[in-house]
Amino acid sequence: MFNWFTPKRETWLFRVNPALKFIVFFAFLIITLVNQSLPFALSQAILYGILFYGFSGYSMKKLLLLSIPLVISFLSTGLTMLLFGKGETVLWQWGLFKISEESIRHALLLGSKSLSFGFVGFTFILTIQPVLFFYAMMQQFRLPSKYAYSFIAAFRLIPAVTEELQIRRNALKVRNIQFSKGVKGLYERLQSYTVPLFAQSIRRAQRIAVAMEAKQYQMGAARTYYYPTRYNRIDVVFVLIMIGSLTLAFLLSVYQ
Amino acid sequence: MNNISVTDLRLKFPGEDALVFKDLSFSVQPGEKVLMLGPSGCGKSTLLQVLSGIIPNSIELPMKATSIQLPDSWGFVFQDPDTQFCMTYVDEELAFVLENLHVPREKMASLIAEVLKRVDLHLKDVHTPINEMSQGMKQRLALASVLLLEPNVLFLDEPSALLDPEGTQQIWTSIKEATADKTVIIVEHKIDLIADWVDRVVLFNDHGVILADGSPADIFANFQEELKRYGIWYPGVWEEYKTSDGFQLMMLNRQAVSSQEKIHIEDFHGYRGQVEKISAKHATVQAGDWITIVGENGSGKSTLLLSLMQLLRTNGVYEVNGVAIGWKKKKRQLPKGLSLVFQNPELQFVTNSITEELTVSLHGMPKADADMYAKELMRLFNLPDSVSRHPYQLSTGQKRRLSVATALTPSTDILLLDEPTFGQDARNTFAILEKLEQLRTKGMTILMVTHDTEIVENFATAVWNVVDGVVQTDSGVGGAMNVQLVHT
Numbered sequence: 048m049f050n051w052f053t054p055k056r057e058t059w060l061f062r063v064n065p066a067l068k069f070i071v072f073f074a075f076l077i078i079t080l081v082n083q084s085l086p087f088a089l090s091q092a093i094l095y096g097i098l099f100y101g102f103s104g105y106s107m108k109k110l111l112l113l114s115i116p117l118v119i120s121f122l123s124t125g126l127t128m129l130l131f132g133k134g135e136t137v138l139w140q141w142g143l144f145k146i147s148e149e150s151i152r153h154a155l156l157l158g159s160k161s162l163s164f165g166f167v168g169f170t171f172i173l174t175i176q177p178v179l180f181f182y183a184m185m186q187q188f189r190l191p192s193k194y195a196y197s198f199i200a201a202f203r204l205i206p207a208v209t210e211e212l213q214i215r216r217n218a219l220k221v222r223n224i225q226f227s228k229g230v231k232g233l234y235e236r237l238q239s240y241t242v243p244l245f246a247q248s249i250r251r252a253q254r255i256a257v258a259m260e261a262k263q264y265q266m267g268a269a270r271t272y273y274y275p276t277r278y279n280r281i282d283v284v285f286v287l288i289m290i291g292s293l294t295l296a297f298l299l300s301v302y303q
Numbered sequence: 304m305n306n307i308s309v310t311d312l313r314l315k316f317p318g319e320d321a322l323v324f325k326d327l328s329f330s331v332q333p334g335e336k337v338l339m340l341g342p343s344g345c346g347k348s349t350l351l352q353v354l355s356g357i358i359p360n361s362i363e364l365p366m367k368a369t370s371i372q373l374p375d376s377w378g379f380v381f382q383d384p385d386t387q388f389c390m391t392y393v394d395e396e397l398a399f400v401l402e403n404l405h406v407p408r409e410k411m412a413s414l415i416a417e418v419l420k421r422v423d424l425h426l427k428d429v430h431t432p433i434n435e436m437s438q439g440m441k442q443r444l445a446l447a448s449v450l451l452l453e454p455n456v457l458f459l460d461e462p463s464a465l466l467d468p469e470g471t472q473q474i475w476t477s478i479k480e481a482t483a484d485k486t487v488i489i490v491e492h493k494i495d496l497i498a499d500w501v502d503r504v505v506l507f508n509d510h511g512v513i514l515a516d517g518s519p520a521d522i523f524a525n526f527q528e529e530l531k532r533y534g535i536w537y538p539g540v541w542e543e544y545k546t547s548d549g550f551q552l553m554m555l556n557r558q559a560v561s562s563q564e565k566i567h568i569e570d571f572h573g574y575r576g577q578v579e580k581i582s583a584k585h586a587t588v589q590a591g592d593w594i595t596i597v598g599e600n601g602s603g604k605s606t607l608l609l610s611l612m613q614l615l616r617t618n619g620v621y622e623v624n625g626v627a628i629g630w631k632k633k634k635r636q637l638p639k640g641l642s643l644v645f646q647n648p649e650l651q652f653v654t655n656s657i658t659e660e661l662t663v664s665l666h667g668m669p670k671a672d673a674d675m676y677a678k679e680l681m682r683l684f685n686l687p688d689s690v691s692r693h694p695y696q697l698s699t700g701q702k703r704r705l706s707v708a709t710a711l712t713p714s715t716d717i718l719l720l721d722e723p724t725f726g727q728d729a730r731n732t733f734a735i736l737e738k739l740e741q742l743r744t745k746g747m748t749i750l751m752v753t754h755d756t757e758i759v760e761n762f763a764t765a766v767w768n769v770v771d772g773v774v775q776t777d778s779g780v781g782g783a784m785n786v787q788l789v790h791t
Contacts, residue, residue: 222709258386
């Protein structure tokens, strides 16, 4: 499953300090969130789209596959706004549905914001190695090591849980378990999967925690780092490019 | 190095009335190799955790002792190879220890290479995913990470319990080489490889009291009765079992049950996704056969069971009880008469009580009959007749027996088992094998994956050897030849 997340080529985005990338992307998404201007929102979506399709280093096939949820969220947020949004200048009305100029603007605004979030989120996930990200968060931003290692250890457990899910599915088939129909059946199904999987996972997590402490891990103690992460020239380039292109996007939206 | 000791230890698990230890005193001299034996649940592992300080530093339990002397430096290897690592790659995991010790980055690579050599782990690349290693290799990695702590004292809590014979051999070889000058305290049931290596054996009884403490020769000679009762795999346990009256009687005139053909396979293939994982040219199984499936780790033994159970896509000729089985994607029903027992019992339990567990698959049987049926199974498999007891609250041996029992519906006549005796103590192993033999004489057909050559030699009526995804039914491998079924 994790092999799927191997890029075709490692672009310059991969070399940016992952923690810095996180902070910059996070800050930019806050701008996206509070912005109310439609042209700016559109140009931001285009900017992040260029980042996603052009520089994530994955094959177009995979990127298009990942685009499916983005299109769905664009359409669902956009359509709701389009058909039910408030507005004075009504263009078309049928029953509950009412399309106005304002609702079109809002639909596009919201849609491009959700696109921006999707593009940036995926670009981030596709261009970092989780372990390095947490190492950088510990080193550059003083993230307490206990949080970093809980994420790293949890990440390691994902394959085990998916395997157990598969075994559980087979075991239920072999035991010839028949679920009720409708909502009750859904509840039964949920329960028959979650209880054993949780029990296994909790036990495993606790054992790993004890094993970590047995290896002299101490919360809050000073530590050295196997993967040193620091700032490089590429980080300056990254920040400049990001700020530059956002400014450009802003200017284009103002003087269109 | 100082010695480790505890005096008048009292300890109890929350929610339980009885104390695990009542005024237990115990000490170990520097450099000593000590093996602790006792029935499961007697508190040996708990004592290891107390002596290392894991209790109460990492696991908080109510305990007190008049005096306790912990080691200055220690390392701990646990039982389960899959729950000892927090990182994804070999080098990262070892580096985690070095980071904890505040070792400078520049020194890490050479220390990692050196310690891997000490435990005989020769990897092409230290940046190897831990998940791709065998269980035996993982345990050696656990040992390596512990050796980086430069411990004076090593605690080993059943490090080979979940390993196959090859892995067991490897881990003990590495341990012996790496710990010559260290104090080693071991809890283990499978002891034939270390019985003559340790200096001292400590035997506990059911109540956490030390029954005997002496040289291995002394303990193995004078406390055989207890060792047997506690299910310990002491040297020669199989020899003794084989000469026991019970076993002799069971094997006397062991008969083929019938010549009815239960499974017929011709040019059979099983797939995971698009990839062929297992194939068999020709095989037949008759009623009352006990076939053991052997082969290296990852050769496809479990895949074979999943294919026979139709949980994977298959093609080729496959008949169960004379009925042709074809793989249909949407098909809900699995082949009639077959049942499969997976390795992890807990993942197979679906209800909140033992009785329900045994009756839930009996669709269409009147409740009174179903309860009678469950009672009979509980008696056959020595399961506690308790209405309220949750299956998760059973002991490991009971869980395993229950998981086998749940597969036995009245329509089951072919039982597929994935290492049913794996990780079990001697008593449980013999109990499970005897139950299976009992079922076999009544006409049950058994196909069982196992690594245990003693089981293959003493219980199998035929051996299938799986090599790189190919089933060899006519191989002379295994010792089944000396088990003669009398065809009547």
